[in-house]
Amino acid sequence: MNPVTSVSADVGGQTITIETGLLALQAAGSVTVRLADTILFSAVCNTDSPREGIDYFPLQVDYREKYYAAGRFPGGYFKREQRPSDRETLIARLTDRPIRPLFPEGYHNEVQIMNMLLSSDGVNDPDVLSVIAASASLHLSEVPFYGPIAAVRIGRIDGAWVINPTHEQRLKSDLDLMYAGTRDRFLMMEGGADEIADEDFLAAMKAAQ
Numbered sequence: 001m002n003p004v005t006s007v008s009a010d011v012g013g014q015t016i017t018i019e020t021g022l023l024a025l026q027a028a029g030s031v032t033v034r035l036a037d038t039i040l041f042s043a044v045c046n047t048d049s050p051r052e053g054i055d056y057f058p059l060q061v062d063y064r065e066k067y068y069a070a071g072r073f074p075g076g077y078f079k080r081e082q083r084p085s086d087r088e089t090l091i092a093r094l095t096d097r098p099i100r101p102l103f104p105e106g107y108h109n110e111v112q113i114m115n116m117l118l119s120s121d122g123v124n125d126p127d128v129l130s131v132i133a134a135s136a137s138l139h140l141s142e143v144p145f146y147g148p149i150a151a152v153r154i155g156r157i158d159g160a161w162v163i164n165p166t167h168e169q170r171l172k173s174d175l176d177l178m179y180a181g182t183r184d185r186f187l188m189m190e191g192g193a194d195e196i197a198d199e200d201f202l203a204a205m206k207a208a209q
Contacts, residue, residue, distance in 0.1 A: 012163025
């Protein structure tokens, strides 16, 4: 049995923990990432060789969050959860965008990244964790990946930068920016602000980096 390995880091005054060795041991790489009581699982699977005749990189990123993550179950007319919601599709795309450029040119093996929200505390948003988890599970696999990468959400409350603000803090923030990159390289940002000055936006990016 593989030993369980866990690492933690302080990010913006909160602890983010990455753990591997417990779930999905037959996957090429798998981790759980935890922020407070929000826990996200990620697994990576890949083929040993590309399909015959393929001339593109078949990367699939899937993100799902079920009602049970918040201790709820669907009832009423709709008894089941079906296709991904708009939110799930958006988070899958946010996860895909910063990692897709980090595979070697000409790599055509099929790669699937399956992310699932295991627990939601209703306070911390899991979209940032989805990027971190995908990067960590890829980094543990044999898939050639020029990572790792990290992601944070940055807000500004009363002129002070807040890293990974809670849902309540985001309501008070005049900036909502999700930022992803490597240690030395910017890869993606997504968000908006209330008419923020250019120099303040650049300062937010520097703080996130």
